[in-house]
Amino acid sequence: MEDDKSLLKPQQGLHPEDNSRRNFLKQSTLLTAVALTPVAAVKAAESHMDEKIAEAFEKLPLKMEVNGVAKSLQVEPRATLLDILREQLDLTGTKKGCDHGQCGACTVHVDGHRVNSCLTLGIMVNGKKITTIEGLAKGDDLHPMQEAFLKHDGFQCGYCTPGQIMSAVACIREGHANSEMEIREYMSGNICRCGAYPNIVNAIQEVKEGGIAV
Amino acid sequence: MTNKNGLTRVDGRLKVTGAIKYAAEYKFPGLVYGVVVSSTIAKGEITGIDSKAAEKSPGVIAVISHLNAPKIPGYDRKPNDFDPNIKTFNDSKIYFYGQPVALVIADSFERAKHAATLVKVSYQKQQQQTSLTANLQNSYKPWGDGSDYLRGEANAYRNASVKIEAEYHTPIHVHNAMEPFAMTAVWDGDKITVYTKAQAIKSMQQDIMNMFKLPIENVQVYSKVIGGAFGSGSPLWPYAKAALIGAKVINKPLKVVIDREQMFTMVGYRSPAVQKIGMGASADGKLVGITHEATGETSTYQQFGEGITDTTKFLYDCPNVNTQYRLTRLDLSTPTYTRGPGETTGVFALECAVDELAHALNMDPLEFRKKNYADHDPEENKPWSSKYLDECYSLGAEHFGWDRRKQKPASVIENGWLVGYGVGSGAYGAGRANCSARAKLSADGILLIQSSTSDMGPGTATVMVKIASDIIDIPVENIRFELGSSALPAAPGEYGSITTSSVGSAVFDTCTELKEKFKQIAGGTDNPDYLKILKEHNLPFVEVTHHTSGRAPDADKYSAHAYVTHFVEAHVHPATGMVKIKKVVSAVDGGKILNPITARSQIIGGVVWGIGMSLTEEGVLDHRYGKYVNANLGDYHVATHADVPQIEVVFVDKKDPVTNPMGSKGIGEVAIVGFAAAVANAVFNATGIRVRDLPITPDKLI
Numbered sequence: 001m002e003d004d005k006s007l008l009k010p011q012q013g014l015h016p017e018d019n020s021r022r023n024f025l026k027q028s029t030l031l032t033a034v035a036l037t038p039v040a041a042v043k044a045a046e047s048h049m050d051e052k053i054a055e056a057f058e059k060l061p062l063k064m065e066v067n068g069v070a071k072s073l074q075v076e077p078r079a080t081l082l083d084i085l086r087e088q089l090d091l092t093g094t095k096k097g098c099d100h101g102q103c104g105a106c107t108v109h110v111d112g113h114r115v116n117s118c119l120t121l122g123i124m125v126n127g128k129k130i131t132t133i134e135g136l137a138k139g140d141d142l143h144p145m146q147e148a149f150l151k152h153d154g155f156q157c158g159y160c161t162p163g164q165i166m167s168a169v170a171c172i173r174e175g176h177a178n179s180e181m182e183i184r185e186y187m188s189g190n191i192c193r194c195g196a197y198p199n200i201v202n203a204i205q206e207v208k209e210g211g212i213a214v
Numbered sequence: 215m216t217n218k219n220g221l222t223r224v225d226g227r228l229k230v231t232g233a234i235k236y237a238a239e240y241k242f243p244g245l246v247y248g249v250v251v252s253s254t255i256a257k258g259e260i261t262g263i264d265s266k267a268a269e270k271s272p273g274v275i276a277v278i279s280h281l282n283a284p285k286i287p288g289y290d291r292k293p294n295d296f297d298p299n300i301k302t303f304n305d306s307k308i309y310f311y312g313q314p315v316a317l318v319i320a321d322s323f324e325r326a327k328h329a330a331t332l333v334k335v336s337y338q339k340q341q342q343q344t345s346l347t348a349n350l351q352n353s354y355k356p357w358g359d360g361s362d363y364l365r366g367e368a369n370a371y372r373n374a375s376v377k378i379e380a381e382y383h384t385p386i387h388v389h390n391a392m393e394p395f396a397m398t399a400v401w402d403g404d405k406i407t408v409y410t411k412a413q414a415i416k417s418m419q420q421d422i423m424n425m426f427k428l429p430i431e432n433v434q435v436y437s438k439v440i441g442g443a444f445g446s447g448s449p450l451w452p453y454a455k456a457a458l459i460g461a462k463v464i465n466k467p468l469k470v471v472i473d474r475e476q477m478f479t480m481v482g483y484r485s486p487a488v489q490k491i492g493m494g495a496s497a498d499g500k501l502v503g504i505t506h507e508a509t510g511e512t513s514t515y516q517q518f519g520e521g522i523t524d525t526t527k528f529l530y531d532c533p534n535v536n537t538q539y540r541l542t543r544l545d546l547s548t549p550t551y552t553r554g555p556g557e558t559t560g561v562f563a564l565e566c567a568v569d570e571l572a573h574a575l576n577m578d579p580l581e582f583r584k585k586n587y588a589d590h591d592p593e594e595n596k597p598w599s600s601k602y603l604d605e606c607y608s609l610g611a612e613h614f615g616w617d618r619r620k621q622k623p624a625s626v627i628e629n630g631w632l633v634g635y636g637v638g639s640g641a642y643g644a645g646r647a648n649c650s651a652r653a654k655l656s657a658d659g660i661l662l663i664q665s666s667t668s669d670m671g672p673g674t675a676t677v678m679v680k681i682a683s684d685i686i687d688i689p690v691e692n693i694r695f696e697l698g699s700s701a702l703p704a705a706p707g708e709y710g711s712i713t714t715s716s717v718g719s720a721v722f723d724t725c726t727e728l729k730e731k732f733k734q735i736a737g738g739t740d741n742p743d744y745l746k747i748l749k750e751h752n753l754p755f756v757e758v759t760h761h762t763s764g765r766a767p768d769a770d771k772y773s774a775h776a777y778v779t780h781f782v783e784a785h786v787h788p789a790t791g792m793v794k795i796k797k798v799v800s801a802v803d804g805g806k807i808l809n810p811i812t813a814r815s816q817i818i819g820g821v822v823w824g825i826g827m828s829l830t831e832e833g834v835l836d837h838r839y840g841k842y843v844n845a846n847l848g849d850y851h852v853a854t855h856a857d858v859p860q861i862e863v864v865f866v867d868k869k870d871p872v873t874n875p876m877g878s879k880g881i882g883e884v885a886i887v888g889f890a891a892a893v894a895n896a897v898f899n900a901t902g903i904r905v906r907d908l909p910i911t912p913d914k915l916i
Contacts, residue, residue: 055272079324087323092239093232095441097392098474106391133232146230150215150222153815156671158229159392159441165230184855193392193442193845194671195822196815197858208485 030191058176062122067135075122082106082117085132093133093162097191104190107163107170114170116189133162136169144212145169148203156194165189168204169214177208219811221683221690224438224676225439225669236441237410238396242467242841245398246275247323247332248460249461250453250472251316252479253308256342256840257545260306260315264334268318271332273325276464276757280305283459288425294423297499299516300547302455307563308337309515310547310839312479317456319464323404324672341841342545346486346511347383352800353509353540356519363527363537365593368504370534374494378570382491382563383907386833387484387552388477390852392672393441395481396471397454399461405432406461410454412437413447413863414707415666419700421450422458438698440670444823445551446481447670453480473860478845482550487522489563492679504567508560512541513548525641525887527593528773530586535593544839551709554825554883558890562827562908565638565891570904573623580607580616591773599774599872600879602803603639606779609864610637610801614781623902631785631794634900638782640887644774644805644870644879647764649720650703653682653728654757657748661686663724667705667717671819671881673812677714678721680809685725688744695721703759711776711880714808716764719874724760731756755757765788772872776879777803780821780889784896791912793897795825798861800889805870805879813881817863820885826853827886827891829909 011049023042066089075084082099085091085108094117097105101119106115109131136143145165148154155161167190169176176186183204184197192200215222228234253260265277283303302314316333320326343349355361371377397410406428412418412435419435422428440447453472461468472480492505508522523537552558572582587604590597611617619635620626626633651665662681667674675695683690696702706716732742735751748756783797800817807813828853834844844850869877890908897915898904905914 014323015734039816051272076322076324078328083323091232092235094240095236095392096394096471099848100474100846100848102474103392117452117717133230137231142227142230149230150226151217153222153811155229156673156815156819157440157442158225158234158671159236160231162232164488180860184858187855189854191392191854192822193390193444193852194815195819195853195858197822197853197855198818198860199815201855201860 006045016098060123062126062129062141064125065129067131077121077123079122079123080118080198081108081120081125084122085117091132091134095159095162097160105160107161107166107190109166109170112173122166136165143169144210145203145214148207150207152199153196154200154203154204155192155196160190160192164192164200168200171204172214177204180205216690220809221676221680222455222811223673224695225677229266234437234439235449236393237398237423238469238471240398240409242400243411245467245469246321246344246464247326248317248319248457248468248470249326250456250470250476251318251330251333251335253311253313253315253474255308255337255339256311256335256344258333258339260308261338261593262336263316265316268329269334269721271325271329273321274329275319275321276539277316277318277333278463279303279735284463286425286459287427291424300452302452302875303459304527310479310545311839312476314456317470317892319460319468323817333837343841344544344835345837346504346509346542347488349544350488351606353542356517356539356541363523363535364535365527367503368536369492369505371492371494371505374502375497376571376574376846377492377494378491378567378574380567380570380906382489382566384487384559384562385908386486387827387831388833388850389444389483389552390448390477390847390850391442391444394471394473394477395453396469397457398467398469399457400467401461401465404428406458407434409436411443411447413440413443413668413670413709415668415698415700416704417707418450420641423535425450425458427776433700435700436698437668440668443670444553445555445709448709449550451481454817459660474847475845478833478842479547482548484552484559485520485549486510487559489522489560491567493567495571495575499575499577499582499585501532503529504532506537509540509542511544511546511549513546514543516548517541518548518550519692522556522560525557525561528588528591529564529639529641531588531592532586541834553820554642555887557640557883557887561640561891565888566894566906569891569898576621578621582677583607583639594773596771598768599644599772600805600868600870601775601777602866603777603779605866606639606777606801606803609866610779610781610799613864614799616781619899623899631787632900634784634786634896634898635773635783636784636892636896636899638888638892638893638895639777639779639868640884641775641777642711642884642887644715644776644873645710646719646766646874647706647712647713648761649705649716649764650759650761651702651717651720651722651724652757652759654685654755655728655744656755657745658746659688659692661688661693662696663694663721664702665705665717665720666700666702667697667713668708669697670708672713672816673809674708674713675716676812677809678717681718681721682725685722686728688739689892711878711883714878715874715880718876718878720760720762722875723762724758727760728756729757731758731831748830766874769872774870774873775881776805776881778884778886778888780824780892782892782896784893784900786897786915787898791915793829793910795857795859795893797859797863800861801866802881803866804881805868805873806877807865807867808876808878810865813865814863816882817885818861821861821889822853822858823886824889824893825853825857826909828890829857832909
């Protein structure tokens with residue numbers, strides 16, 4: 001279609017890129033305006049009202065609790081939890097490493113369970129409680145796992161670290177931190193290219209053996 | 215926090231809380247998002263770009279390509295090593311699969327990403343060549359006569375009483391830093407500020423100045439923290455040029471982050487190599503001759519070479535050594551520095567060959583190395599600045615329990631697994647470059663030290679605080695080290711294991727000068743009470759800036775290297791060919807170890823890279839299309855938790871009297887050198903099977 005804002009042209013045959021639902025929404029908007037007055041239609045077209053309304057219809061409400069704070073958002077269904085956290089809520093502690101669920105850098109807790117936020121659409125966590133790395137410490141008091149990572153030098157560049165820590169906490173909660181081998185197996189979804197693995201395992205073992213509830 | 219292992223990372227708290235900001239995490243009003251469209255052919259011309267659907271897609275601001283990009287003033291310049299000569303959006307030529315061909319800019323990431331899928335690029339395709347082994351006959355001398363080396367008689371190994379000849383293959387290795395490359399570019403008229411990952415901040419500033427012909431004061435580069443780089447983070451890569459152009463065109467703050475697949479084609483990799491080694495010794499195990507011939511690859515548009523044969527020239531006492539290095543041009547992007555560049559590849563072959571010859575001599579491979587120990591540099595005919603490789607051998611052997619090794623391969627079975635021990639050594643130059651630093655001690659008790667270095671993970675700020683605290687006696691908590699900005703005093707790039715030596719020397723000198731200044735103000739005292747002096751003289755602060763030469767006194771008279779010896783216990787499953795690394799001891803001569811806790815992490819990191827290199831890592835190309843078939847972290851296997859055992863690191867920890875005032879030698883690069891050979895040698899000891907092409911996957915053992 002040459003100009004999909006035009007009311008004069010009939011709707012052309014849609015091909016996939018034309019995004020039929022969005023065009024339908026936009027046309028309906030302007031048709032509503034025409035029903036009022038032609039002036040309103042022109043105004044609506046000029047101010048890209050159709051675009052704005054189509055955009056609003058394309059978004060869905062998302063209510064979730066992030067680090068104890070209730071959030072009410074409008075998100076596109078295709079937006080991942082990872083991108084919502086990083087780009088809309090400015091919680092950039094959760095990292096994008098691969099965007100394919102292959103590296104674990106984006107690990108967060110959803111209702112206490114570890115998930116790859118890059119493989120989770122925002123709308124899938126409606127009504128759920130999310131904990132990110134920013135929500136792990138209690139004020140200035142670091143979580144024991146954060147303290148242990150510091151002490152054991154469980155990182156170098158620090159980019160995978162939030163994911164490693166979130167995964168490590170969940171690993172203990174799940175009961176999968178009973179031996180060095182078990183920790184390695186259940187932490188293998190979290191890649192550390194700097195290669196801090198032995199230090200990470202030592203940190204997890206110390207927290208586990210410390211017996212503090214995580 | 216200081217403990218018996220040294221100072222924990224001064225930026226550690228920011229990293230474990232997720233508060234530290236990487237390149238893609240800076241917000242600006244009106245920030246928009248760019249997604250790079252990559253070429254889907256490896257060689258040819260773009261014949262057309264249909265961007266109509268993308269431009270009409272919601273939220274799209276612009277689609278930029280060579281068809282509409284502005285003329286870039288610096289594109290008439292000759293390229294240098296750090297400026298890959300892809301003039302992004304300059305013309306229609308395609309040099310490699312995955313080359314940036316367009317940039318789609320939209321008001322959200324999702325919209326930009328979707329619209330990028332709507333850009334239709336048509337091509338005139340030409341036949342590409344992407345296989346090194348299929349194109350070896352087209353190799354050339356990259357450095358003219360400097361590509362070859364001869365000491366004594368060429369190919370003398372052939373006349374030795376015991377000799378081996380072998381060919382070794384190493385594949386493409388991709389850095390795959392966890393943080394995807396990102397650039398946030400903010401133009402203000404003809405001034406540009408960028409946030410990116412830059413190992414070499416000052417040279418990136420220079421590259422941007424060159425690209426747009428701007429004066430230094432118009433270009434500000436921030437790289438406050440780097441989520442890993444391993445050598446890939448120095449050039450102004452083509453994607454970054456796209457970001458700079460895009461932000462200029464739309465005149466809005468623009469963020470461009472490349473995806474994992476693009477990390478394989480847009481930001482360098484380790485060149486594959488084919489190496490031939492001939493090595494001969496007398497019957498009692500004294501080396502007679504070594505011949506080492508290596509061929510790597512580079513792109514069709516830029517030459518990148520590395521010192522694959524360098525270590526062969528000096529690691530052992532051998533009267534006759536000849537080496538040659540060749541490159542083959544392929545339709546791939548240009549390779550770049552990758553952890554232990556050159557040495558990692560070359561020493562794999564060298565240290566496997568040493569093991570093969572020791573086996574042919576029926577000698578313990580460590581004894582063979584000791585017998586051929588070089589007590590001075592045979593290549594440059596100079597004394598070593600310091601060399602405790604012999605102590606690496608003995609300390610490592612003792613900690614590992616090398617005396618339990620069986621000389622005969624395939625003679626130990628434990629719980630159904632074949633068990634083997636292997637050793638591999640390595641060296642890496644202990645270099646240093648010019649560096650400046652500024653130190654300012656204020657009345658509030660804070661010592662601020664600044665230099666435009668970066669930190670891709672080793673803990674630059676931490677070791678600098680440690681160095682400063684050894685001179686200025688104030689609590690480490692009161693010492694701040696600021697890095698990551700091109701506006702700070704000039705520092706060299708963080709590469710080549712030179713940072714601690716270069717920046718550390720500048721910090722050492724700057725703090726020494728600051729201390730002297732306080733002494734002068736106070737009228738002479740050995741241990742100045744800094745705060746008291748500031749108060750008594752009514753001074754808000756005292757500040758000094760110092761430039762330190764990269765040339766250590768007498769450095770020219772010596773040959774300076776760091777050394778490592780890796781000991782590996784490998785278990786091989788006889789039915790499946792699966793290899794497990796069960797135990798590692800790495801003994802390191804890194805001069806004086808300034809901060810053991812972070813130094814140990816660097817060595818562990820090198821070993822983990824070595825585990826990946828030896829067992830799993832391989833960039834696999836489908837040569838029919840010149841494209842990667844495993845350009846993701848699910849198919850390109852870097853080592854993960856389950857692959858990595860506890861790693862014991864032993865430091866000789868003896869001061870080098872030449873390299874720098876602290877007596878240290880850089881260790882980040884040497885950490886990986888020789889490790890893959892130790893694994894291959896352990897696998898041979900376990901099975902009797904010699905695998906000469908990496909990675910050692912199960913199919914090669916059954």
